Amino acid sequence: xxxxxxxxxxxxxxxxxxxxxxxxxxxxxxxxxxxxxxxxxxxxxxxxxxxxxxxxxxxxxxxxxxxxxxxxxxxxxxxxxxxxxxxxxxxxxxxxxxxxxxxxxxxxxxxxxxxxxxxxxxxxxxxxxxxxxxxxxxxxxxxxxxxxxxxxxxxxxxxxxxxxxxxxxxxxxxxxxxxxxxxxxxxxxxxxxxxxxxxxxxxxxxxxxxxxxxxxxxxxxxxxxxxxxxxxxxxxxxxxxxxxxxxxxxxxxxxxxx
Numbered sequence: 001x002x003x004x005x006x007x008x009x010x011x012x013x014x015x016x017x018x019x020x021x022x023x024x025x026x027x028x029x030x031x032x033x034x035x036x037x038x039x040x041x042x043x044x045x046x047x048x049x050x051x052x053x054x055x056x057x058x059x060x061x062x063x064x065x066x067x068x069x070x071x072x073x074x075x076x077x078x079x080x081x082x083x084x085x086x087x088x089x090x091x092x093x094x095x096x097x098x099x100x101x102x103x104x105x106x107x108x109x110x111x112x113x114x115x116x117x118x119x120x121x122x123x124x125x126x127x128x129x130x131x132x133x134x135x136x137x138x139x140x141x142x143x144x145x146x147x148x149x150x151x152x153x154x155x156x157x158x159x160x161x162x163x164x165x166x167x168x169x170x171x172x173x174x175x176x177x178x179x180x181x182x183x184x185x186x187x188x189x190x191x192x193x194x195x196x197x198x199x200x201x202x203x204x205x206x207x208x209x210x211x212x213x214x215x216x217x218x219x220x221x222x223x224x225x226x227x228x229x230x231x232x233x234x235x236x237x238x239x240x241x242x243x244x245x246x247x248x249x250x251x252x253x254x255x256x257x258x
Contacts, residue, residue: 002027007053014076016049022138025194029134029201033105035059041104041128043067043088043121044111048076055080065101067111089117094124103130109137115149118158126200131187135200137162162198165191172207176248181207 005023008016040054045068054064066083077083086093088111107129109121129135142148143159150157168184189203
């Protein structure tokens with residue numbers, strides 16, 4: 001049991017409501033920031049318990065900010081905890097918040113969990129995270145719940161929206177105009193999906209490259225050729241490329257002569 005779960009289990013302060021497996025995810029990605037001068041932004045203050053939990057976990061050097069639509073949450077401010085009142089689905093409000101806070105090390109979206117709220121918050125706030133920061137959006141199971149606008153493979157859910165992150169992460173390898181390198185590609189090192197959570201770890205990066213070291217163990221026999229090379233010999237590399245471009249356009253599986 002990590003320190004976050006220990007705090008939760010012994011909590012006699014403000015109310016905290018969490019899925020239990022979240023604590024392992026939090027500790028895995030947040031532990032390296034403990035006892036450092038960092039900035040945390042959490043969307044969704046609720047009863048204020050999680051803000052106190054972050055304060056205990058990260059230490060006195062952490063500056064913690066919260067966002068909530070409920071005006072009563074303003075009363076939950078304390079030392080090193082400041083709360084903004086407004087809607088996370090309001091781009092203008094989020095832009096004003098960005099002007100009033102330093103660059104963010106950790107952003108946690110635990111707000112209203114509707115599709116619009118999650119998407120707008122990501123689009124407005126992701127760029128305020130530091131180059132080595134972390135973005136975490138939780139309670140993604142609402143992407144499957146009807147009352148939140150969810151459904152399996154339903155257009156417009158945050159799950160479907162976030163699947164594009166995988167393509168953008170790998171865009172350096174794309175040869176198609178439909179997938180080009182963008183700011184996400186250049187600033188994200190990894191994406192982690194857990195039950196109901198996605199974690200994006202930022203890191204400035206250039207196009208990946210590969211190298212070889214060491215001595216070959218053996219030569220490949222001339223008659224030991226891959227399927228791709230066999231196919232190229234039988235029907236011609238140009239024709240093979242043309243066939244696969246057409247199949248790619250139609251989003252059908254690639255063709256290999258077997």
